[in-house]
Amino acid sequence: MCSAHYTLCFQMERTQGDGEVDHLERPSPLTDKERVMIQDSWGKVYQNCDDVGVAILVRFFVNFPSSKQFFNQFKHIEDAEELEKSAQLRKHARRVMNAINTLVENLDNSDKMASVLKLVAKAHALQHKVEPVYFKILSGVILEVLGEEYPEVVTPEPFNGGRRFSALNHQRSQGRRSLG
Numbered sequence: 552m553c554s555a556h557y558t559l560c561f562q563m564e565r566t567q568g569d570g571e572v573d574h575l576e577r578p579s580p581l582t583d584k585e586r587v588m589i590q591d592s593w594g595k596v597y598q599n600c601d602d603v604g605v606a607i608l609v610r611f612f613v614n615f616p617s618s619k620q621f622f623n624q625f626k627h628i629e630d631a632e633e634l635e636k637s638a639q640l641r642k643h644a645r646r647v648m649n650a651i652n653t654l655v656e657n658l659d660n661s662d663k664m665a666s667v668l669k670l671v672a673k674a675h676a677l678q679h680k681v682e683p684v685y686f687k688i689l690s691g692v693i694l695e696v697l698g699e700e701y702p703e704v705v706t707p708e709p710f711n712g713g714r715r716f717s718a719l720n721h722q723r724s725q726g727r728r729s730l731g
């Protein structure tokens with residue numbers, strides 16, 4: 552599982568069937584080797600950050616239309632091609648990718664990671680009134696799109712119950728078409 556996704560999930564609370572709120576387990580710290588693998592893998596994705604970010608958000612809004620309700624400029628748009636052109640969507644895609652990039656760049660700086668996550672969490676909860684479940688859904692879509700577009704860096708080996716970035720088979724990426 553990508554560490555940024557993992558950290559975002561870690562920040563979220565999960566509601567149990569009986570209505571009690573339970574915190575996710577704290578992940579074990581990354582080793583230096585894992586951190587460098589994640590940064591290396593993410594670097595490849597981030598080279599195409601505009602196209603990847605838009606592809607992720609279009610998939611998210613098409614497959615989970617209720618998530619559009621928070622965006623005044625495209626909440627009524629259904630067509631994927633039209634969504635793709637929306638300036639508000641493209642801006643949010645850049646913001647999402649840049650926030651993840653800051654997290655990945657600071658994997659060894661937990662204070663910085665916590666402050667970025669806190670800012671994002673506060674703004675979305677208090678200002679934009681986004682329910683936490685949408686973060687969970689979006690993180691699944693991120694992994695789905697990256698798994699399709701970058702199979703060499705997002706591999707399916709289980710890692711604490713999820714998927715992770717991996718440096719495995721980087722060579723296989725040579726020559727693969729890039730997104731967009």
Ligand code: HEM
Nearest residue numbers: 618621622639646647650651671674675679681685686689
């Ligand atoms: C990885 C997850 C996400 C990241 C890193 C992220 C990041 C950001 C950032 C940095 C901003 C601009 C600053 C701000 O207003 O807070 C923003 C704005 C916003 N985000 Fe997110 N976001 C994420 C997920 C979501 C989700 C799941 C939704 C709703 C389904 C959402 C809805 C919004 C809205 C409505 C705005 C304001 C848009 C505007 O004013 O044009 N975000 N987001």
